[in-house]
Amino acid sequence: MRASVRNAFLAGAILAAMTGKAEARPQWLIQVHGGAGVLERESMTPERDAETRAALREALEAGGAVLDDGGSALDAVEAAVRVLEDDPHFNAGKGAVFTADGRNELDASIMDGATRQAGAVAGVTRTRHPVTLARAVLEKSPHVLLMGEGADQFSAEAGVEQVDPSYFRTEERWRQLEKMRAREAAGEQAGVFDKEVKYGTVGAVAMDREGHLAAATSTGGLTGKSHGRVGDSPLIGAGTYADDRACAVSATGSGEFYIREGVAHEICARVRFLGEDAQAAADAVQAETRALGGDGGVIVIDKDGGAAFSFNTPGMYRGRLVAGAEAMVGIYGDE
Ligand code: ASP
Numbered sequence: 001m002r003a004s005v006r007n008a009f010l011a012g013a014i015l016a017a018m019t020g021k022a023e024a025r026p027q028w029l030i031q032v033h034g035g036a037g038v039l040e041r042e043s044m045t046p047e048r049d050a051e052t053r054a055a056l057r058e059a060l061e062a063g064g065a066v067l068d069d070g071g072s073a074l075d076a077v078e079a080a081v082r083v084l085e086d087d088p089h090f091n092a093g094k095g096a097v098f099t100a101d102g103r104n105e106l107d108a109s110i111m112d113g114a115t116r117q118a119g120a121v122a123g124v125t126r127t128r129h130p131v132t133l134a135r136a137v138l139e140k141s142p143h144v145l146l147m148g149e150g151a152d153q154f155s156a157e158a159g160v161e162q163v164d165p166s167y168f169r170t171e172e173r174w175r176q177l178e179k180m181r182a183r184e185a186a187g188e189q190a191g192v193f194d195k196e197v198k199y200g201t202v203g204a205v206a207m208d209r210e211g212h213l214a215a216a217t218s219t220g221g222l223t224g225k226s227h228g229r230v231g232d233s234p235l236i237g238a239g240t241y242a243d244d245r246a247c248a249v250s251a252t253g254s255g256e257f258y259i260r261e262g263v264a265h266e267i268c269a270r271v272r273f274l275g276e277d278a279q280a281a282a283d284a285v286q287a288e289t290r291a292l293g294g295d296g297g298v299i300v301i302d303k304d305g306g307a308a309f310s311f312n313t314p315g316m317y318r319g320r321l322v323a324g325a326e327a328m329v330g331i332y333g334d335e
Helices: 003-019 046-068 073-086 130-140 148-157 171-185 255-261 263-274 278-292
Strands: 029-037 106-112 117-124 145-147 202-207 213-219 240-242 247-253 296-302 307-311 315-322 328-332
Touching (some): 029 046, 029 073, 029 247, 046 073, 046 202, 046 315, 073 106, 073 130, 073 202, 073 213, 106 130, 106 240, 117 130, 117 148, 130 213, 202 247, 202 296, 213 247, 247 255, 247 263, 255 278, 263 296
Antiparallel strands (some): 029 202, 029 315, 106 213, 240 247, 247 296, 296 307, 315 328
């Protein structure tokens, strides 16, 4: 490639990284999120700020390495989400929040935009990487969504890594549940949608060198949720969607509202039928979800390589890595 052409491409990629606009479609790109919530500088210690940024970078690098090697967007989103599932700072895999009766019940999903094949699991209790179990559902079962005991059983049979349920427990998440129980006992309306309880769901969207899209999401759900409650994250069309004709979306937030709005599919429908780009479609659907009462955010990559973050909470853990540019990560609304 001539230097001037290469420079022009790099400039396009860097501009795309900064603005999210696809000036020239980058060779590949990936975005991750680690949940949206009341994330403000005053409430964050410098250590936590640095650790979560490092984890987001690590996830971007894991997915980016797959894409740089010519791997698929599907492999990239799985690789990125696995990193965040292992990190106790996030509400997915280790570090998942507790149900009202003190259990960890995990939800995850993954979708391939090239084939529109999808896999998802809800309420699983023994799988270290629920996103990999969702991938196994996509590849090894005729179904899209498995739940509860049947999903746990499928996980063991499919050879996905098993752990004792105690593996997911962290003291911080247990304290959050105890605090919620204490507030409820004192007659306060704490509620599962309490914005003070940081969410922390994780997700990734990617476009590979072939232009194929994929999305994945993984979560412990909401602190104090009812045993058996299923959120938007494992629901294809609500928390996760990918379609090469439109875009790839992973959502985080008060799941019941994201389900009612059909957020991920709605964003892709706007891109496909109205011709909106990732940012316009994400902002429009976020506004509609907000009008229902939902708080949270989405990460989106459209078919032209346009990339968007959109959230209506004070902050969202997020990151973007575009081929040929530096990774960017952010937490607060003003970054
Ligand atoms: N959307 C997730 C759920 O409702 C929670 C989150 O994203 O923080 O289960």
